Amino acid sequence: AQSVTQPDIHITVSEGASLELRCNYSYGATPYLFWYVQSPGQGLQLLLKYFSGDTLVQGIKGFEAEFKRSQSSFNLRKPSVHWSDAAEYFCAVGAGGNKLVFGAGTILRVKS
Amino acid sequence: DAGVIQSPRHEVTEMGQEVTLRCKPISGHDYLFWYRQTMMRGLELLIYFNNNVPIDDSGMPEDRFSAKMPNASFSTLKIQPSEPRDSAVYFCASSLGPASGNTIYFGEGSWLTVV
Numbered sequence: 001a002q003s004v005t006q007p008d009i010h011i012t013v014s015e016g017a018s019l020e021l022r023c024n025y026s027y028g029a030t031p032y033l034f035w036y037v038q039s040p041g042q043g044l045q046l047l048l049k050y051f052s053g054d055t056l057v058q059g060i061k062g063f064e065a066e067f068k069r070s071q072s073s074f075n076l077r078k079p080s081v082h083w084s085d086a087a088e089y090f091c092a093v094g095a096g097g098n099k100l101v102f103g104a105g106t107i108l109r110v111k112s
Numbered sequence: 113d114a115g116v117i118q119s120p121r122h123e124v125t126e127m128g129q130e131v132t133l134r135c136k137p138i139s140g141h142d143y144l145f146w147y148r149q150t151m152m153r154g155l156e157l158l159i160y161f162n163n164n165v166p167i168d169d170s171g172m173p174e175d176r177f178s179a180k181m182p183n184a185s186f187s188t189l190k191i192q193p194s195e196p197r198d199s200a201v202y203f204c205a206s207s208l209g210p211a212s213g214n215t216i217y218f219g220e221g222s223w224l225t226v227v
Contacts, residue, residue: 032213034215034216036218041220041223042220042221043116043203043218043219043220043221044203044205044218045218046215046216046217049215051213090155094210094211094213099157099168099211100145100157100211100216102154102155103154104154105154
């Protein structure tokens with residue numbers, strides 16, 4: 001069965017610093033991969049998605065992610081973090097059918 | 113365009129009471145999902161519908177939970193009787209096509225507290 005691992009429960013970065021959130025998935029074929037962001041008290045907003053093609057995917061708010069099949073990873077990056085990026089980030093895999101499986105989430109704190 | 117609309121946003125109820133959560137999906141979307149989010153279990157898919165028909169309810173925790181979709185623009189998730197362990201955020205989501213290849217759009221959630 002497919003699964004998603006986000007190894008970091010919490011990450012703290014300084015405003016203006018670069019960010020990388022890790023995501024590893026388990027699935028035999030090429031997965032559909034997503035990153036969502038959840039601000040406190042809000043629903044989930046899609047940041048970006050990978051279905052096929054270019055393995056470097058650009059998303060909203062200056063985020064990007066790179067699909068690496070050899071490492072079964074889909075890490076999220078941002079070159080310069082803003083205080084408004086503080087939120088919880090979820091990686092998800094859709095691998096057949098309609099069960100989009102989510103990771104446990106990574107809480108991002110931004111210090112000024 | 114309006115997104116997925118859920119009501120109520122917050123609900124506090126006493127154990128044993130019936131709870132009904134409501135959802136209006138994005139117009140034209142033919143898939144509707146109900147997810148539950150808790151600290152312990154994260155985001156779990158409870159049930160999903162395709163063209164108003166329940167397709168997979170294997171994530172529904174118990175018989176106390178039921179979901180309906182009487183038409184393309186409305187769905188309900190009902191808990192009867194409610195228990196404190198049902199306290200969670202319940203998200204409704206919709207997509208234009210299967211989840212594996214399409215974007216799922218989430219509502220802002222219904223925050224349920226059972227005391």
